[in-house]
Amino acid sequence: MDPIRRNILATGAAAAATVAAPQVFAQQIDQGGGFKFYEKGNVRIRYREVGSGFPLLATPGGGLNSRISNWPTAVINVMEEFKNDFRCIAMDQRNATGGESTGPIPVDDPWGAFAEDQLGLLDHLGIRQFLFFGNCIGGSFALKLMERAPERIAAAVLSQPIGHRPENPDVMYNLSRDVWAKEFRERRPDVSMETIERYLHNLFRARPDFVYSVSREFVRHCQTPMLVLPDDTPAHAYQTAIDVASLAPNAEITVYPWKDPPELKARTINRVRAFLKAHVPVTAAR
Numbered sequence: 001m002d003p004i005r006r007n008i009l010a011t012g013a014a015a016a017a018t019v020a021a022p023q024v025f026a027q028q029i030d031q032g033g034g035f036k037f038y039e040k041g042n043v044r045i046r047y048r049e050v051g052s053g054f055p056l057l058a059t060p061g062g063g064l065n066s067r068i069s070n071w072p073t074a075v076i077n078v079m080e081e082f083k084n085d086f087r088c089i090a091m092d093q094r095n096a097t098g099g100e101s102t103g104p105i106p107v108d109d110p111w112g113a114f115a116e117d118q119l120g121l122l123d124h125l126g127i128r129q130f131l132f133f134g135n136c137i138g139g140s141f142a143l144k145l146m147e148r149a150p151e152r153i154a155a156a157v158l159s160q161p162i163g164h165r166p167e168n169p170d171v172m173y174n175l176s177r178d179v180w181a182k183e184f185r186e187r188r189p190d191v192s193m194e195t196i197e198r199y200l201h202n203l204f205r206a207r208p209d210f211v212y213s214v215s216r217e218f219v220r221h222c223q224t225p226m227l228v229l230p231d232d233t234p235a236h237a238y239q240t241a242i243d244v245a246s247l248a249p250n251a252e253i254t255v256y257p258w259k260d261p262p263e264l265k266a267r268t269i270n271r272v273r274a275f276l277k278a279h280v281p282v283t284a285a286r
Helices: 003-020 068-073 110-124 138-148 171-187 193-204 216-221 238-247 262-278
Strands: 026-032 035-040 043-050 055-059 087-091 130-135 153-159 226-229 251-253
Touching (some): 035 110, 043 068, 043 110, 055 138, 068 087, 110 193, 130 262, 138 153, 171 193, 226 262, 238 251
Parallel strands (some): 055 087, 226 251
Antiparallel strands (some): 035 043, 043 087
């Protein structure tokens, strides 16, 4: 068949499929530089893959600005450190400033929406079971994934998890309002500040305790293996990390501090690698 005619027919078929099923249509667009897009309905997620092996979904820190470009300055650059061990997958979280993932503001269930974006991407890639590495806000993502899809997440690393501070209860709300929300409204002036405040309320005030995304009771009964890397900054509450490790029946925790000196950090990274490898499902390891 003539190449031009073949391309026209293929384009027409794809367009027809989109019109026929707009709510379930998903596509992958290669942006170059290893970046691709996954689209479903009115949500568009940019992602990147490196390495090979058992899938490891990794989310960098940055709060609501968690995005792929944050990895080079992360305490542990997962995409570099583990690309020889796992199929590493990273994504810009929905509406992160500086990222290219977009979608509605999910006021009613914000943590659930993040989980659906993450699981939707894995579905698109044909991945059923996976490992998870979550830095900063990624700790809350990890626990929400365990609640939503416990049969799919084989194990998770919670690195520098965010958490509620009784002495500064609005630290995450205020940081998100003053940084993320300000930048978001410059891009999306059609979204009212009232909507954004309701969104932030349901993220960080509706469950004003612990990790925001799930309850202590859930963690107490959560069977998913996890490794916690504590931190102690205004957003990364040390006590929250201790509480997660104490409550979860299959949790481990590293020493603190672990980022310095370099030799200790290197040993911590090796412990993370060993933990993840130890929890690759037996059927996948064969």
